[in-house]
Amino acid sequence: MKYLVSPAPHKNTRQTLNEMYIVVSLMLVCCLLSGYIFYGMNVLIIIASTLVSCLLFEFIFDMIKTKSAHFPHLSSVVTGLLLACIMPLNMPWFFGIFAAAIAIASKYFFGGLGNNLFNPAALGRLVLGVISVGFSYEYFGGQKTALDLILTGNKGELELAKLFTGEMAGAVGTTCIVVILVAMIVLMILKIIRWENIVFAGISFAGIVWATLGFEYILPMLLSGSFVFATVFMLNDPTSSPYTFSGRCLYSIAYGVIGAFVMLHGILGETAIFVALLICNMVAPMFDAFVSIFHRGVKKND
Amino acid sequence: MGINLLGGIRLRKIDNIEKNDILEIRPPEVYSVPVLCSKGYPVEITVKVGDKVKDGSLIAKPTQSKGAFVYSPTSGKVVSIVEKFTPVGIKCKHVVISNDNKLEEHTFSEIAEKTPQELLKRLAVSGIVDANYGGSPTYLRYTLSAIEKKFTLYVIMSNTDPYLSANEALTIHRTAQVVGGAKYFAKLLASEQIVFVFTGRARLARKTLVQYLKKNEPQLKYKIKLISNNYPSDNIALLNERFKEKKGAFVETFGKKAFVEDAITCYSYFNSVEYGKPCNYRTITISGNNIIRKGNYIVKNGTSFGHILEVAGVINKDQSFKVLNGGIMMGFAEYTTDIASNPETQSINFVDDREYNVAEESPCINCGKCVLACPMNLLPNKLDDLCTRRKTFDAERFGIKSCIECGCCSYVCPSRRYLTQRISVTKRQLKGGEQ
Numbered sequence: 001m002k003y004l005v006s007p008a009p010h011k012n013t014r015q016t017l018n019e020m021y022i023v024v025s026l027m028l029v030c031c032l033l034s035g036y037i038f039y040g041m042n043v044l045i046i047i048a049s050t051l052v053s054c055l056l057f058e059f060i061f062d063m064i065k066t067k068s069a070h071f072p073h074l075s076s077v078v079t080g081l082l083l084a085c086i087m088p089l090n091m092p093w094f095f096g097i098f099a100a101a102i103a104i105a106s107k108y109f110f111g112g113l114g115n116n117l118f119n120p121a122a123l124g125r126l127v128l129g130v131i132s133v134g135f136s137y138e139y140f141g142g143q144k145t146a147l148d149l150i151l152t153g154n155k156g157e158l159e160l161a162k163l164f165t166g167e168m169a170g171a172v173g174t175t176c177i178v179v180i181l182v183a184m185i186v187l188m189i190l191k192i193i194r195w196e197n198i199v200f201a202g203i204s205f206a207g208i209v210w211a212t213l214g215f216e217y218i219l220p221m222l223l224s225g226s227f228v229f230a231t232v233f234m235l236n237d238p239t240s241s242p243y244t245f246s247g248r249c250l251y252s253i254a255y256g257v258i259g260a261f262v263m264l265h266g267i268l269g270e271t272a273i274f275v276a277l278l279i280c281n282m283v284a285p286m287f288d289a290f291v292s293i294f295h296r297g298v299k300k301n302d
Numbered sequence: 303m304g305i306n307l308l309g310g311i312r313l314r315k316i317d318n319i320e321k322n323d324i325l326e327i328r329p330p331e332v333y334s335v336p337v338l339c340s341k342g343y344p345v346e347i348t349v350k351v352g353d354k355v356k357d358g359s360l361i362a363k364p365t366q367s368k369g370a371f372v373y374s375p376t377s378g379k380v381v382s383i384v385e386k387f388t389p390v391g392i393k394c395k396h397v398v399i400s401n402d403n404k405l406e407e408h409t410f411s412e413i414a415e416k417t418p419q420e421l422l423k424r425l426a427v428s429g430i431v432d433a434n435y436g437g438s439p440t441y442l443r444y445t446l447s448a449i450e451k452k453f454t455l456y457v458i459m460s461n462t463d464p465y466l467s468a469n470e471a472l473t474i475h476r477t478a479q480v481v482g483g484a485k486y487f488a489k490l491l492a493s494e495q496i497v498f499v500f501t502g503r504a505r506l507a508r509k510t511l512v513q514y515l516k517k518n519e520p521q522l523k524y525k526i527k528l529i530s531n532n533y534p535s536d537n538i539a540l541l542n543e544r545f546k547e548k549k550g551a552f553v554e555t556f557g558k559k560a561f562v563e564d565a566i567t568c569y570s571y572f573n574s575v576e577y578g579k580p581c582n583y584r585t586i587t588i589s590g591n592n593i594i595r596k597g598n599y600i601v602k603n604g605t606s607f608g609h610i611l612e613v614a615g616v617i618n619k620d621q622s623f624k625v626l627n628g629g630i631m632m633g634f635a636e637y638t639t640d641i642a643s644n645p646e647t648q649s650i651n652f653v654d655d656r657e658y659n660v661a662e663e664s665p666c667i668n669c670g671k672c673v674l675a676c677p678m679n680l681l682p683n684k685l686d687d688l689c690t691r692r693k694t695f696d697a698e699r700f701g702i703k704s705c706i707e708c709g710c711c712s713y714v715c716p717s718r719r720y721l722t723q724r725i726s727v728t729k730r731q732l733k734g735g736e737q
Binding site: 001002003004005006007008009010011012013014015016017019020073112113114115191238239241242243244245248292294295296297 | 313619622623624625626628630631632633634635636637638639653655657658659661664665666667668669670671673674678679680681683684699700701702703704705707709712713714715716717718720722723726
């Protein structure tokens with residue numbers, strides 16, 4: 001009889017990396033479905049262009065890096081779906097390919113999965129936004145986005161119920177708050193996203209809005225400008241966020257503060273929150289470095 | 303024990319085998335008794351090949367002040383003295399004794415007056431070995447300067463490992479002996495009260511103990527402390543590292559010096575004081591998902607793992623499986639069953655690969671689950687990175703030496719990184735560099 005020999009521990013969790021990616025992808029597909037219901041066929045073209053090109057570029061870069069292409073993980077699927085979610089409605093399909101190229105390249109230039117400094121999807125979207133600002137988020141009937149309405153002083157035209165259901169102008173997969181909140185609960189139960197990120201980001205964001213605009217602006221601002229989507233799906237990206245609890249708290253507070261500031265005082269509109277996210281991604285390793293001094297093991301008394 | 307764990311993992315208890323009575327395992331025909339405890343203190347074998355021995359007669363005694371007394375597990379004849387490996391992989395001499403089924407017993411003389419000095423003497427010769435403190439004899443911790451100093455006695459009554467239930471079973475089925483042993487330890491220390499430590503989910507054991515104490519020991523001053531259900535909260539190494547006063551000796555809790563024992567040790571100590579039975583056995587949990595007759599057994603010193611496997615019965619014989627000496631999280635996988643159990647064997651588990659879903663190691667995505675799980679407040683992902691790059695000096699700076707190798711980080715890792723394994727290898731390298 002043969003006995004297996006291996007070092008301890010002899011037990012592990014069922015959750016694997018690819019399972020996590022599959023769950024997140026399913027949640028993103030739900031968000032995109034809500035976008036399809038409101039915006040129609042154009043959404044499918046966006047999904048096709050970003051998803052297929054993300055997979056393709058992952059394949060190419062993987063081949064360059066490892067000399068033999070194999071798909072060890074499904075992170076490119078998540079990147080493709082995330083990109084599709086945050087795209088404007090009238091985006092030409094070739095821009096989707098361009099954004100996907102930027103996103104995947106930014107990951108592989110730093111050394112592949114787990115080493116990227118920036119969130120790939122956010123970086124791809126931002127580069128696209130800088131190149132061409134002519135995208136519109138207009139809903140049928142020429143309706144402006146919720147953030148535009150608030151910043152131009154037309155808050156009276158907003159309907160809170162519509163903000164929740166997502167019958168608004170905005171990026172493709174980010175308008176339907178109800179779906180995103182359900183996804184948030186599912187991901188929290190499966191321990192894929194962390195509560196401290198969401199709570200501290202929400203509190204700090206709301207605090208800045210309260211200080212500058214007033215109390216009645218808190219809820220509309222929280223629900224507009226892709227904030228909820230970016231907080232649930234992109235702030236919790238494990239690679240570009242800190243790995244310590246206290247580091248994550250500082251990180252999400254910084255994200256909320258910078259996000260509110262950029263959204264209120266910038267001209268970037270829907271992409272403002274991604275600027276805040278990328279700034280925080282940049283300093284995330286520093287937050288870890290600050291708090292790593294408290295993680296040097298339990299001190300010995302002798 | 304009121305210790306706030308920073309991390310730990312929640313392990314589900316699979317089957318409640320502690321509810322079943324403790325049985326004695328069917329005696330094998332040949333015992334091969336290892337004459338060494340795991341630290342490797344030298345001992346002198348006092349029997350020769352061909353000698354007749356009784357159940358409980360001395361077969362090896364320590365040459366130095368350290369080391370444990372070893373007693374024969376059966377009545378019979380010494381067949382040979384061979385060199386073999388112990389369950390933890392140390393080569394040492396084994397006394398092979400054939401069983402003649404005559405059940406002749408050799409016991410200690412009765413203690414007339416149970417003074418602390420007499421009790422300490424009995425503890426020294428009884429041959430009781432701690433499994434918790436890395437396999438050193440129990441009497442080494444009870445020095446003459448430590449006894450009668452009114453230190454608090456803590457008795458661990460249940461474990462957090464899902465495959466370790468011997469303490470709990472003894473508490474339920476041998477309550478009188480366990481409490482009696484704890485009382486002798488308390489007398490040794492002159493402690494004012496005994497603190498029984500339970501994990502939150504060991505409700506039956508707690509209820510049984512409280513009922514017993516109310517009925518039979520109304521004068522006994524005791525306290526019940528609950529510790530977290532999370533996995534390494536009962537780890538002696540963890541408690542020692544945190545509240546260490548002197549290496550391996552005291553655990554300081556709430557500003558008072560304290561001693562920690564477990565139910566298994568209390569049970570053996572009671573038997574050796576009350577009935578004069580030397581400790582040539584240990585209560586061992588035999589479990590795992592690949593075994594038929596799971597349960598807590600009293601296993602004699604020197605019973606081979608192969609015999610235990612035969613008695614317990616394997617479900618799936620064709621498939622290869624693991625034979626673990628110890629719990630599922632920190633156990634030692636054996637390559638053969640031709641090894642003998644000794645007084646430091648906590649449990650023997652036969653598990654197949656349903657417990658461990660094998661996947662290829664993928665890159666770390668810095669999710670930080672290992673940081674949350676680590677009970678010693680370390681950064682396993684950072685240490686893993688440093689260990690792969692062989693930056694041992696930096697790893698030491700990040701506190702690699704305080705790792706207790708509990709395996710929580712490897713357990714939670716979604717990327718299936720070999721965190722514990724790599725850290726323990728680097729720790730051993732650092733240790734080797736110092737000597």
